[in-house]
Amino acid sequence: MLVCSRRAVQGLSAILVSAMAALLPGRPAGAAEMLTVYTAFENEQLAPYKKAFEAAHPDIEIQWVRDSTGIITARLLAEKAKPQADVIWGLAASSLLLLDRDGLLEGYSPAGVENLKPKFRSSKNPPTWVGVDAWMGAVCYNTIEAEKKGLPKPASWEDLLNPVYKGHLVMPNPASSGTGFLTVSGWLQQMGEAQGWAFMDKLNENIAAYTHSGSKPCKQAAAGEYPLGISIEYTGASLKTKGAPLDVILPKPGSGWDMEATAIVKGTDQPAAAKKLADFAASKGANELYNTFYAVVAYQGMTKDIPNYPANAEAMMMPNNDFAWAALNRDRILAEWTKRYDSKSEPKK
């Protein structure tokens, strides 16, 4: 009996050892140089961007690290002592300002940066980040559910205060979502602080839930879970293209917005490859790619219509958006916001 069990043990350990050998990480030794790129680009954008860059530079391979804006920013800050990323390609400018404040970004002026809109780069020289595209707050409006519930189509932010929307409206939590923060920062800048908070006090009465992610309100609107969601115009357009019963509204008088941008991480051990990516990200070809997803991109004079995108997006972008102010006051705004709205439990019916 003991012989038998010993064989069983030996057999089992042989299986385990070979299983472990198969499971241990073994990275194929590729010839290409690996560049670790942190990004908050949408999933569907990653493949075309990577393909285009690697076609232009066959010797470099992009290794994406993708997550939502809040998470990528948190990771970069957490890894401050020992950065893991080489390049950041596609992260909110407001986040990059925070990273820049902590001295995590390497200044670099990419080739052709003069062709980009002046707004789309950091104020430093050489710039520590360079813009890619812009996205803005929008309202996703589910036409089917709205009709069922008799909810009129809003045209302005003020319209959302109508009590008829009570419990039918969701928006992202600015503490966790970049879109949530740019929207709140937009209101405060456009209306002035006192009025902005008064507006949010009233809006809060109508909000059914504050989501963690910026695209979720639009997806919930698309699924009819909540008929209206304050979200991202890009998400609305792409969901509508996929057949969701949505209208994408850019409310008057204009929306808060943010840029996605590129930056080189200070201390990267592949500075040459990182610069090649920064050059590529600012090139005309790359901007044409961005323009297949976003209506507003960094390159001057580049505007191509995108299916189901709300019209004149660039005109609806709030003028004089002050990123430095937003970054400087971020902690204060979020603390105030949390104090006012986060403590409430489910709104009473």
Added chain:
Amino acid sequence: MTAPGIGAGATALGTPAVAGTGSGRVAGERLVMAGGLAALAAFLLIFVAFALYALLSKSFQDRTGAFIGLDNFIAYFSNPALFQSIGNSLFISIVSTIITTTIAFLFAYGLSRTCMPAKGLFRAIASIPILAPSLLPAISLVYLFGNQGLIKDWLFGASIYGPIGIVTGMVFFALPHAIMILYTAMSLADSRLYEAAQVLGASRVRTFFTVTLPGIRYGLVSTVLVVFTLVITDFGVPKVIGGRYNVLATDVYKQVVGQQNFEMGAVVGMILLTPALLAFVVDRWAQRRQSASLSARAVPLVPKPNRVTDGIYLAICGLISLFLLGILGVSAYASFVKFWPYDLGLTLANYDFSVVDADGWKSFFNSLRMATLTAIIGSTVVFAGAYLVEKGRGAPWLRSGVHLLAMVPLAVPGLVLGISYIFFFNAPWNPLNFLVGTMAILVLSTIVHFYTVSHLTAVTALKQIDPEFESVSASLKVPFYRTFWRVTVPVCLPTILDIALYLFVNAMTTVSAVVFLFSSDTRPAAVAVLAMDDAGSVAAAAAMAMLIVYTSATVRFLHTLVSQSLTRRTQAWRRR
């Protein structure tokens, strides 16, 4: 053979040698044993004690790392929103604990004290939730009771987003643990007490309060504490279905991920540690008192058939099983639906994760790899460690030290463990910071997270083996590692496999610790579920959650097959 002179010399040098035997080898063996124990102690010290210390010190520092005393705590408690989370967390935990314990009590009672049919089936169903990540019940509840839910009218206009949803999800998630503990407690009853009660003419109610309840009181205490701790530290359920109802666990996520406020995250982590620690201490106390409650002369209680009682419990257990299967079934169904609620046609498209998630199927294979490594390495380390603690000779303080350290992880919520690992391993001075972002840190954190239960399981099994084996081997001059390999391991193989299964399933489903530790290369499937739900791709999230369930279920099925054949082949001696 060693010359007696060397033995005498060793004794003269102060080495406690066994007179007349090969003391050189014994000393060598002791060295191996002490070395193993020291390595294990170092591992637990680093991955439990030091890491927690890093968290503690972080909560007293500001962003720049300067010591600021209690300022973070004061800032936390003076923020009404954050402060309210404590109340919310307590409320949710208490209500969930009461409901879960009640339901589990009825279920366990039906299983152990009645003659209702299909007990095996009920036991199998009751363990299903263990196979699923805690996000799954929350996702299912949205599909059932959300604003476009299948049966949302059942809530009479109340919203599932908030306390109702959180509590329901928690009950699903905590139920199997509660049932397991209560079932074990109820199976150990002395029928002589019931006979005495009957002879003395006590009513059924009186018997219940004077015999049944006191008999399982420690099991009941354990259940309440385990459920309470599970609920207050789980973050999957409130994350998905909490709506505007904030709890401590989601606060940690918001502070660390949303606001990049690691110091405040550390404060919330410390607060979360308190109830868990308290529960842990009380539980230790209760278990110590229980040890001798069942005497050797006890006669096991065998339930007698009673058509009414059996029928009632069949109905109750049936309903509870229906609830468990229903929750699981809804996610299984929703994962195949094209576009909820407008197009209920069926599709496999939601299983093409690459559409909504950069990693696509990679997360799933990451989890598979992580769970397998955790199971293999974990069961090896845990069992070898438990052997050294239980059967080792010498170094008593080292052995009890390791045993004590092995108890700590039970009191540390995964979330807290994850955050403390960020602080500890990311520190530039830490020579181990090469671990950051690797699969190794995920595997290590998961082993540590589930160390205690595995360790206790191993110790229990080892206690059943007569220490004579060690004495006989020693007198036959067989080194301990050979006894270990040729006697202990084969005898305990079923237990080792149980530990491996436990580690595997938990590694597949856990989110809490790993959510702060994964990297692009290693993101596990349960985190992908969270991310996809977060981004509003709920159907894909349900699909990935179901994949986890299918995988865990398959592995458990394989485990049953292997254990059965092993038991037949190696455990024949257990049968009489």
